[in-house]
Amino acid sequence: MNVNRIVYLDGAWLEEAEAKVSVFDRGFLFADAVYEVTAVIGGKLIDYAGHAARLQRSLDELALACPMAPEDLLAIHREIVARNALDEGLIYLQISRGPADRDFAFPGTASPTLVLFTQAKAVLDNPYNQTGIKVITVPDQRWARRDIKTVQLLYPSMAKMEALRQGAQDAWLVEDGFVTEATSANAHIVTVEGRLVTRPLSHAILPGITRATIVALARAAGIPVEERAFTPEEAKQASEAFVTSATNFALPVVSIDGAEVGNGRPGPITGRMRALYIAERLSLAEPVT
Numbered sequence: 001m002n003v004n005r006i007v008y009l010d011g012a013w014l015e016e017a018e019a020k021v022s023v024f025d026r027g028f029l030f031a032d033a034v035y036e037v038t039a040v041i042g043g044k045l046i047d048y049a050g051h052a053a054r055l056q057r058s059l060d061e062l063a064l065a066c067p068m069a070p071e072d073l074l075a076i077h078r079e080i081v082a083r084n085a086l087d088e089g090l091i092y093l094q095i096s097r098g099p100a101d102r103d104f105a106f107p108g109t110a111s112p113t114l115v116l117f118t119q120a121k122a123v124l125d126n127p128y129n130q131t132g133i134k135v136i137t138v139p140d141q142r143w144a145r146r147d148i149k150t151v152q153l154l155y156p157s158m159a160k161m162e163a164l165r166q167g168a169q170d171a172w173l174v175e176d177g178f179v180t181e182a183t184s185a186n187a188h189i190v191t192v193e194g195r196l197v198t199r200p201l202s203h204a205i206l207p208g209i210t211r212a213t214i215v216a217l218a219r220a221a222g223i224p225v226e227e228r229a230f231t232p233e234e235a236k237q238a239s240e241a242f243v244t245s246a247t248n249f250a251l252p253v254v255s256i257d258g259a260e261v262g263n264g265r266p267g268p269i270t271g272r273m274r275a276l277y278i279a280e281r282l283s284l285a286e287p288v289t
């Protein structure tokens with residue numbers, strides 16, 4: 001772990017070892033907390049507006065008050081990049097309902113805990129861009145409100161561990177015979193006719209910020225997009241498969257449950273979507289001043 005980071009905790013800038021949260025915090029006791037991850041490239045925030053909007057939506061769904069005005073939250077994101085001299089990586093933000101006596105009912109008086117930290121990471125030079133990743137499929141056993149970005153991540157962690165145990169890099173989650181999404185990314189396929197297929201938004205999946213941008217970019221580039229659910233069998237017959245997330249952009253999937261997708265190598269449409277996403281979002285990214 002990087003022990004030199006400066007983290008933000010409830011109005012204070014602290015050495016990471018000094019940043020402490022109460023054992024009574026409802027994020028700790030009930031997973032009563034939401035989060036966001038924003039990628040940083042060249043010190044710039046990528047797709048920040050989308051992440052800020054989804055954060056507000058998650059908070060609203062849980063009747064959790066945002067402890068800070070939107071412009072101040074943006075300022076804190078910029079400041080944490082500057083304080084940590086972060087060139088490439090991510091900013092993690094978490095808001096929990098805060099400390100209160102343990103009770104299933106939401107407390108009337110708790111004041112939310114706001115934490116931000118950075119993680120340096122080579123997000124552009126991911127070696128899996130060249131090789132693609134292998135995924136397995138597992139039953140989706142998460143709760144039924146996956147559209148809210150909460151810190152209840154134990155089942156996705158278990159699925160990821162099972163994928164690693166089987167020699168894959170990630171798992172695709174399956175419900176009622178259809179792929180919902182990956183453990184921490186949205187799942188997509190490209191049919192042999194060149195159509196991008198992605199599951200429509202609902203309570204079953206997280207409304208990925210990267211997904212939304214990729215769908216818009218695909219449509220603008222003349223790639224037909226079908227928003228519908230697909231089965232693991234259809235995915236195995238597809239010409240390409242890929243996942244999208246804030247720090248992976250578009251990452252190729254070359255094998256599903258041991259079956260090669262397409263020719264078993266990263267596909268051209270995935271590569272094109274990745275390049276379009278990075279070029280377009282970088283040109284829009286706000287500089288840290």
Ligand code: PLP
Nearest residue numbers: 184185186206208209210245246
């Ligand atoms: N789906 C799940 C379950 C996720 O955890 C994530 C990201 O963490 C995504 C999809 C991708 O969302 P985004 O593109 O906003 O990072």
